[in-house]
Amino acid sequence: MKRYILMRLLYTVVVILGVSILVFVITHVIGNPVNTMLPLQATDAERAALKHQLGLDKPLMVQLSEFLGGMFRLDFGKSWWQQVPALGIVLHKIPATLQLVATALVIAVVVAIPLGIIAAYKPGTLLDRILTTTSLIGICLPPFWVGLMFVLFFAVKLGWFYTSGYGTIRHLILPALTLSVVPMGHLAQIVRFSMAEQLNAQYSITARAKGASDFAVLFAHALKNAATSIVTMGGMDLGRLLAGETAAVEVVFGWPGFGTLIVDTIGRQDFPLLQAEVFLVAVIICFINLAVDISYGYFDPRIRY
Amino acid sequence: MSPSQVEAVQQRDTVLSVKNLVTHFFIREGEVHAVDGVNLHVEKGETLAIVGESGCGKSVTALSMLRLIASPPGKVLSGNVIFQGQDLLHMKQSQLRKIRGKGIALILQEPMSSLNPSWTIGRQIMEAIELNQGIKGKEAKEKAIEMLKLVRIPAAESRFNNYPHELSGGMKQRVMIAMALACRPQILIADEPTASLDVTIQAQIMELMKQLKREIGTTVILITHDLGVVAEMADRVTIMYAGQVVETADVFSIFHNPAHPYTRGIVRTIMDLKDKNHRLEVIPGDPPNLLNPPPGCRFNPRCAFAKEICREKDPDYKRVKGSDGRWVRCHFPLI
Structure with missing residues (x-):
């Protein structure tokens, strides 16, 4: 187990290195931050001066090695836009996003798992059909649109929540609900189908045959075996929420989190800040995956590391 | 059926009786008549073997008795399963749960x-x-x-x-x-307990079951397609074909004096090692598709003795005249 975790951490370093280099090369080849940062009427001399100041006139390999050297010290340089250390800015924005994502995931789990279990327990019933259809629709809806509809209805029409902003629970509910729709759909589907599979397994018949209650068969027997699929889907969704889906929703709701920051950063072509963001997202996703893999060992005794 | 009517059909030392059990599966292609009017009873302390080819409804019968058929697609449409004077098919789930295990326990065929x-x-x-x-x-x-x-x-x-x-x-x-x-359990149902094991392990498990039966004295329902196991373990035998019981008799009669042409057919498929010139006999044809069973007797397309009536009328499952507890479903029984 220790050996496995050590290997995985090593693997994480490789992944982060790969992702960082990829993003570095792409942005430096395609992007042109000098044009973004200077006014249109700036002279060539001014452009060259800024280019020199940012170090963008050096050969790409030199820039890359400087960047990698900094990365190992967790130093991504100062944000060009805000003139403070980039990693600091990112870390400052993370809690607001974590709050949003955690709330969304909790909503998704609390709604989807019981409903999925009930649908699997009563397959083919009206409830089952409604659930499988609505969860499919939920997966297909674009979050920013769902967010706008929620704003129109719950904030503008009913006035229950604020249309945007950050601070109270009335700010939190709508964006969290918006963000929870897709993972809720995913989870409901995976719970429904993996639980149905487990309930039809021979061992579930064995358990019922010895007199176990339906409750025990569902929660003590089947759920543990279905858990690996559910946790896998949950981990994937968590990564997806943190890495991308919050961006649109945070912008729609004016949520001052990581997603808004990343949209701003890309628009401004603030390379140091962008690199810090990519680094952090990669680290978080690698650790989510590691946690999911370790949990397999708990749920399924056939998996040992 | 009311309890008193049920009582009337029961025998003195019968611990479990199944009457007219019908279980069908509703799939896209239609309705599979997996179990179509099964009747059987088990006497206290005995080993009853339920014998038949794969797909003849043995396992579905066993699972239906305890209402363990996955539904959908399966559904027990009618019948009675009488245990301790109560009908398992028409009782509350909470009551049934007390009978599962303590009353009737089940060993499934796939230990894996x-x-x-x-x-x-x-x-x-x-x-x-x-x-x-x-x-x-x-x-x-x-x-x-x-x-x-x-x-x-x-x-x-x-x-x-x-x-x-x-x-x-x-x-x-x-x-x-x-x-x-x-x-x-008062009754132990073992559904092909050795089917997926290799031969030496099969022998060990059968030996173990035999020993345990002697030590504990449980009533056993043994579901199998292995006539060797039947000869060794069973007191009485119920033969199933295409979702129906075709014959019930004591184990000796099954092997030496079968009443149903199908029983005779399967008994003859056993190799006689002493007879050097014996050719292995087979029953011609295949079991019918239970989506669309043949009219009349279900065995008639493969039966050497089939006559006009066999193709038109499904025979009743009735007691053989003058016999001691022998039942057969045939217009022209061989005894």
């Missing part, structure tokens, strides 16, 4: 998939004990280890903490037997 892969075998046996013997915790654990020893699992104390995947197929089947016996 019949144990929960994420529970230790010890915990699974403990669950059976806790549900059916009313003891818990440490005491139940001791009982579970006792059960593992009973089915001759070596190093039972340490095996207790094993997961199913750490055991061989034969060991898993021993665990299944231990788990079923841990329910202290």
Whole structure:
């Protein structure tokens, strides 16, 4: 187990290195931050001066090695836009996003798992059909649109929540609900189908045959075996929420989190800040995956590391 | 059927009787007549073998008795399963749960998939004990280890903490037997307990079941397609064909004086090792598709004795005149 975790951490370093280099090369080849940062009427001399100041006139390999050297010290340089250390800015924005994502995931789990279990327990019933259809629709809806509809209805029409902003629970509910729709759909589907599979397994018949209650068969027997699929889907969704889906929703709701920051950063072509963001997202996703893999060992005794 | 009517059909020492059981499966292609009017009874202390080819409805019959058929697609459409004067098919789930295990326990045919892969075998046996013997915790654990020893699992104390995947197929089947016996059942249904095991292990498991039956004296329903096992274990035999019972008789009569052409056919498929010139006989044709069973007697397309009426009218399952508890479903029984 220790050996496995050590290997995985090593693997994480490789992944982060790969992702960082990829993003570095792409942005430096395609992007042109000098044009973004200077006014249109700036002279060539001014452009060259800024280019020199940012170090963008050096050969790409030199820039890359400087960047990698900094990365190992967790130093991504100062944000060009805000003139403070980039990693600091990112870390400052993370809690607001974590709050949003955690709330969304909790909503998704609390709604989807019981409903999925009930649908699997009563397959083919009206409830089952409604659930499988609505969860499919939920997966297909674009979050920013769902967010706008929620704003129109719950904030503008009913006035229950604020249309945007950050601070109270009335700010939190709508964006969290918006963000929870897709993972809720995913989870409901995976719970429904993996639980149905487990309930039809021979061992579930064995358990019922010895007199176990339906409750025990569902929660003590089947759920543990279905858990690996559910946790896998949950981990994937968590990564997806943190890495991308919050961006649109945070912008729609004016949520001052990581997603808004990343949209701003890309628009401004603030390379140091962008690199810090990519680094952090990669680290978080690698650790989510590691946690999911370790949990397999708990749920399924056939998996040992 | 009211309880009094049910009582009237029951025999003196009958512990379980199944009457006109009908279980169909509703699939996209249509309605599969998997079990179509099965009648059988089990007497206290005996071993009843239910014999038939794959797909003849043996397992569906067993699962239907305890209402363990997955629904959808399966559905028990009618019938009565009388145990201790009560009809299992028409009682509340909560009552039925008390009969599952303690009253009737089940050993399924696939030991590989019949144990929960994420529970230790010890915990699974403990669950059976806790549900059916009313003891818990440490005491139940001791009982579970006792059960593992009973089915001759070596190093039972340490095996207790094993997961199913750490055991061989034969060991898993021993665990299944231990788990079923841990329910202290009055009737034990063993559904092809050795079908997926290799031959030497099959012999060991059958020997074990025989010994345990002697030691504990449970009534056993043994579902099998292995006539060798039948000859060795059974007191009485019920033969099934295409979702129906075609014949019931004591084991001696089945082998030496079968009443139904199908029974005669399967008995003749056994090799006689003493007769050097004996050619292995087979029954021509295939069992019917149960989506669309043939009209009349279901065996008529393969029967050497079939006449006009066999193609038109499904024979009743009736007692053979002048016999002691022999039943046959045939217009022209061979005895």
